Amino acid sequence: xxxxxxxxxxxxxxxxxxxxxxxxxxxxxxxxxxxxxxxxxxxxxxxxxxxxxxxxxxxxxxxxxxxxxxxxxxxxxxxxxxxxxxxxxxxxxxxxxxxxxxxxxxxxxxxxxxxxxxxxxxxxxxxxxxxxxxxxxxxxxxxxx
Amino acid sequence: xxxxxxxxxxxxxxxxxxxxxxxxxxxxxxxxxxxxxxxxxxxxxxxxxxxxxxxxxxxxxxxxxxxxxxxxxxxxxxxxxxxxxxxxxxxxxxxxxxxxxxxxxxxxxxxxxxxxxxxxxxxxxxxxxxxxxxxxxxxxxxxxxxxxxxxxxxx
Numbered sequence: 001x002x003x004x005x006x007x008x009x010x011x012x013x014x015x016x017x018x019x020x021x022x023x024x025x026x027x028x029x030x031x032x033x034x035x036x037x038x039x040x041x042x043x044x045x046x047x048x049x050x051x052x053x054x055x056x057x058x059x060x061x062x063x064x065x066x067x068x069x070x071x072x073x074x075x076x077x078x079x080x081x082x083x084x085x086x087x088x089x090x091x092x093x094x095x096x097x098x099x100x101x102x103x104x105x106x107x108x109x110x111x112x113x114x115x116x117x118x119x120x121x122x123x124x125x126x127x128x129x130x131x132x133x134x135x136x137x138x139x140x141x142x143x144x145x
Numbered sequence: 146x147x148x149x150x151x152x153x154x155x156x157x158x159x160x161x162x163x164x165x166x167x168x169x170x171x172x173x174x175x176x177x178x179x180x181x182x183x184x185x186x187x188x189x190x191x192x193x194x195x196x197x198x199x200x201x202x203x204x205x206x207x208x209x210x211x212x213x214x215x216x217x218x219x220x221x222x223x224x225x226x227x228x229x230x231x232x233x234x235x236x237x238x239x240x241x242x243x244x245x246x247x248x249x250x251x252x253x254x255x256x257x258x259x260x261x262x263x264x265x266x267x268x269x270x271x272x273x274x275x276x277x278x279x280x281x282x283x284x285x286x287x288x289x290x291x292x293x294x295x296x297x298x299x300x
Contacts, residue, residue, distance in 0.1 A: 003157060004155065004160050004165065005156050005157065006154070008152070009150075012149040015149055016187075024265070024267050026267060029263065031261070032263070038160070040161065042161070072167070074169055083218075088257050089250065089251075091251075091257040091278070093238065093271060094273045095176070096271055099171050100171050102268075102269060102271060103268055103269050104259055105259060105261050105268060107237075109250060131155075
């Protein structure tokens with residue numbers, strides 16, 4: 001097993017009259033266990049030059065249902081007006097503007113239905129990085145077989 | 146304006162042969178702007194005692210403004226504060242069924258399961274907060290009391 005730790009800190013001194021300071025840490029486990037997630041896509045870095053909606057994480061099928069997975073996506077643009085629209089199965093989760101990231105669990109119910117897609121707001125080129133940390137993927141045949 | 150900083154650190158010495166040490170900080174800003182988000186739900190604590198699928202965040206003008214195509218740089222943090230490694234809460238987007246039978250996920254539709262949060266799991270996601278389809282629902286896997294905390298930043 002592997003030990004992967006995800007830590008989140010949230011701070012603001014001027015949002016409220018009471019300063020906000022929140023921190024949480026969690027080890028990424030396989031579903032229903034204390035065994036660490038042991039597979040990853042690696043940290044992908046891509047450059048998108050069209051506003052087309054593209055799959056960045058595809059689900060092979062219902063065999064992955066109930067398996068645990070965590071997804072990280074970051075928009076590396078430095079232009080405040082640029083964003084990517086993140087969708088799952090074609091349903092909008094939200095926008096990540098320049099510098100924004102997300103970290104979320106990923107239920108993998110079925111191919112297409114649970115795929116993660118992104119669409120840039122501009123076609124002038126945008127850097128995005130993403131990674132999935134997961135369990136349960138067994139390759140029994142070539143994708144092009 | 147306010148300055149809200151959020152940082153994620155992902156580390157692992159043994160997930161791959163090359164150690165993972167990723168750190169990313171974002172300052173939460175209004176859509177298309179360098180001005181910080183300045184509205185917040187506050188850090189909420191919610192308890193659930195059934196396996197019904199219910200709304201955690203209900204969108205609407207009286208709660209979180211009226212989102213438009215250009216006003217949706219909202220951010221949502223959710224944490225399952227329980228300690229169970231077997232019980233979990235499932236979160237997703239769309240109008241909740243208010244029953245033990247969840248709404249059905251559909252491609253290009255109005256309901257979507259995001260994923261499961263086991264004890265101490267957390268997530269941070271953008272939120273478009275459009276009426277109904279932008280509702281954030283939650284469904285515990287067990288009727289034993291589950292506690293979730295969340296905070297929404299919006300404009």
